[in-house]
Amino acid sequence: MQPDQRTYLVWDLPLRLWHWALVLCLAGSWITAEAGFEWQTTHFYFGYSALALVVFRFAWGLLGTRHSRYGSFLVAPRTVVAYLRGTKTQWQRAGHNPLGGWASLLLVVIVGLQATTGLFISDDIFYAGPYNSVVSSSTADALAGWHHRIFTLLQILAVLHLTAAGWYTWGRKERLLHAMLHGKKRLGADAQGQTISSHRGLLALLLIGLAALLIAALVYFAPTPNYDFY
DSSP states (O other): OOOOOOOEEOSOHHHHHHHHHHHHHHHHHHHHHHHOGGGHHHHHHHHHHHHHHHHHHHHHHHHSOGGGSGGGTOOOHHHHHHHHHTTTOOOOOSSOOHHHHHHHHHHHHHHHHHHHHTTSOBOSSSOBOTTGGGSOHHHHHHHHHHHHHHHHHHHHHHHHHHHHHHIIIIISOOOHHHHHHHOEEOOOGGGGGGOOOOOOHHHHHHHHHHHHHHHHHHHHTSOOOOOTTO
């Protein structure tokens, strides 16, 4: 019997746009961090954007479509172990596999920590995060250290993410990269009933707008910066 060659919609458009927007923010943050102090303002804006995307992702993880919700793919640790051991070789869910689900959450949390630490740090010369004045210089220095260490961790995770995506796409022929472009996957018979029929686009627009307003207010109403380092 010929295998089912049809594809089914699994990943909604808001989630896919979020994914690529986050890639852009991380790449932009890296480039502007390396480009010199004249790019620091742009670096901050990439950080604010990443933080808004993190807020949106957590909201979408509660209110989004089926496979965007964390409750649909975060499973018990024993299930992850069983999946890694191959005792559950046929994972009959359309969305994330057990390991990928937890990895996606970890990545969002780490990006959030990276962006949040950036709110408190200063280069002691030209620029300071909007909340640098609310912490001591020693705390700001410690957070700056974590800001750099977390970004190194993000770089490592990005390489692992690309390696895993490449392996599943070309090694296991699951075409994960293609699915993150058009949102569709080939599914086994047991998972074909798990497709989605709506992107909930209006809800996504509302949530990303609220997330952007929240971060904009967080920055706009920040305490007056301490410019003693000038």
